[in-house]
Amino acid sequence: MLLSDLGHRVEEVPPPYDDAALARDFLTIWFAQLYQHVADARQRTGARDRDFEADTLAVSELARATGVLAPILALENRNNHIRSLSTFHETFDCLLTPTLATPPLRVGETATPRPLQQVARVASKLRAGKVMAHSGILDQLIQESLGWVPYTQLANITGRPAISVPLHWTAAGLPLGVQLVGRLGADGDLLQLAAQLEEAGPWAHRYPAPA
Numbered sequence: 001m002l003l004s005d006l007g008h009r010v011e012e013v014p015p016p017y018d019d020a021a022l023a024r025d026f027l028t029i030w031f032a033q034l035y036q037h038v039a040d041a042r043q044r045t046g047a048r049d050r051d052f053e054a055d056t057l058a059v060s061e062l063a064r065a066t067g068v069l070a071p072i073l074a075l076e077n078r079n080n081h082i083r084s085l086s087t088f089h090e091t092f093d094c095l096l097t098p099t100l101a102t103p104p105l106r107v108g109e110t111a112t113p114r115p116l117q118q119v120a121r122v123a124s125k126l127r128a129g130k131v132m133a134h135s136g137i138l139d140q141l142i143q144e145s146l147g148w149v150p151y152t153q154l155a156n157i158t159g160r161p162a163i164s165v166p167l168h169w170t171a172a173g174l175p176l177g178v179q180l181v182g183r184l185g186a187d188g189d190l191l192q193l194a195a196q197l198e199e200a201g202p203w204a205h206r207y208p209a210p211a
Helices: 018-045 055-064 070-087 114-125 129-134 139-146 153-158 187-202
Strands: 094-098 162-169 175-182
Touching: 018 055, 018 070, 018 139, 018 153, 055 070, 055 114, 055 129, 070 094, 070 153, 094 187, 153 175, 162 187, 175 187
Parallel strands: none
Antiparallel strands: 094 175, 162 175
C-alpha cells in the first residue's frame, strides 16, 4: 500500500460509527433543513409547487409530517457520532475509507423515474407525509440516496475535515477516490498528506476515459 511505503502506519479497524444510524441521522437533519428552505422560499417569493422539483416536494412533506422530535433526536445522535470519531482520533491521525461504494455513476443514474415524480407531487399536495413515513420510504431513500456514497456523511455531520484523492483507476479508466478524514482543525495535515500521495502517485495527467 502506498501509505505504508511512504512510512505511515496503516491498521485495519472496525468503523467508529454505525452506517445505518449515521445515514438516518444525516438524512433526517438534511430533510428538516430542506423543509425550512422550501417554506422560506414560499414565503419570500410566493413560489408554488410547480416551482420545485418533485423530489424536493416529497422530502419536504416527509420532514413536515415527521415533526420536530426526529430532527432533535438526530442532532443529539450527532453528538454521539462526534464523540466516537474523537475517540478514534485519540489513537489514529486519519480515518481511511473509500470515497464511493461503487464505481462512478453515469449521468442521470440517480434521477427519480417520472412516474415516481408524479406520485411525489401528489403526495405533497395531499400532505400525505405520514403515509410516506409509515411506508418505509425513508429506509428506501437511505439506500437509494446514500447506498453508493455511504462514507462521506461522517465528515459532514461531525464537522471534521476530509479529502478525497484519486489513487486507483478501474479497468474502464474511471477514478476511484480514497477518502481521508482528519481530526478537527487538521485541514493542513490532510493537505500535506494528499500532496505527499500525489507526489508519489501523480494523477494530474490522468483523465477518465470517454463514455
